[in-house]
Amino acid sequence: MDTTIRTTPALVRAYGRLFMNRRAYTLQSVRPHLETGRHYYFRPQGKLAGRPLGLTPATIQRHLEGEITIGLYSINPATQRSKWVAIDADYDGAMEDLLKLQYHLLRDSVDAALEMSKRGGHLWIFMERPALARDCRIYIYNLALQLGVQIKAAGPGEGIEIFPRHDELRLGEFGNAIRGPLGVHRGANRRYWFYGADYDLEKQMAYLNRLRKISEEQLRQFIAGKTLPPEFERKRPSSSDVVHSLPATGREFRILDHVGKVRRVGRNYVTKCPSCAETGHDRGGDNLAISIEDPRKYICWAGCTREMIRRAVGCPIPERRTA
C-alpha cells in the first residue's frame, strides 16, 4: 500500500483552501463492518463528552499521508455555500457519463478534474469564491439533464450523485460527505489520483491549483432563467410538520414499527436505514441493526444518529429528551 507519502505544511494549507468548507468532517472506518465488509464513514467524536471533532491541518496531513481517510462536507451552514461541486458516478458506464460532463463543462470554459474511485470516478469543479449550494446544483442538474446523463433520485436506479446534495442546511445539519481526494480508500486499500497530472501529491495539488475556477459572474450566466428541476427539489420536514407527526400518546417509540422488512443476522435484525434511504443511500438495505433482545436499541452502521433516524421516520425525539 502506497501510504509512505510525505506531505508539507504548504500542501496541507493548499488542500484546506481547495476542499474544506466547514470544520466538521467524517472518517472512514479502518476496519470493515463485520457483516457487510464495507468501510463506513462516521463523524468522529472527541474524547470529552462526545463532542464532534473538527478538521485541523494535522487531520488533513494524516489523510494525505494515508494514515486516516476523511470525508468532506460540501456546505458551510453559516453561508449555505460550497467551494466545489463533486459529481459521483459508480455504475456501469459511469466513466462515459463523467467524460461527457467534463467535455461539456469545458465548452462552458469550466475545468473539471476527474478523480478515480473504487467504481467509476468523481468529477470535481471548483469555485473562485464559495458559491450558493443552490446555484451550484441548478447549474449541474440542468447540464446533466440537457446531456441525458441520468441523475440518481431517492430510491432505486442508477445515476450520478451531485454534491452539494442539498440547497441549504438547517442548524445542526451536515448534508452528505464525499471521500476527501488524494487519500487512501480503506475498502480498496489504495490511493486514487486525478487523471490530469502525474501520480505525485505535489504535482496533483499543483494541477488542481492551476485549474480555472468558476467565477460568480460565470455561474450567474450559466443559471440565468433556470431553476432546479422539480423532481430533484429535496423535500424535508419543516418544523411545523414535525410537531404534527409526534405520536399522540406518550407510547414508547419502537423502531420496528417504522422500518420495512427486516432479516435476522446473529443477534440483530438488519434492515434499510430510513435516514440513509432519504438520501438514496443504503441500497443494500442493511445499514440499520436493531437488537432482537431489546428492540429499543438500534444503530446505523453508516453513522446516522438517533436524531437523524427518528426525524427520517417522522417521529423526531422531543427536544426535552435530547439534552
Ligand SMILES: [Zn+2]
Ligand atoms: Zn443511516
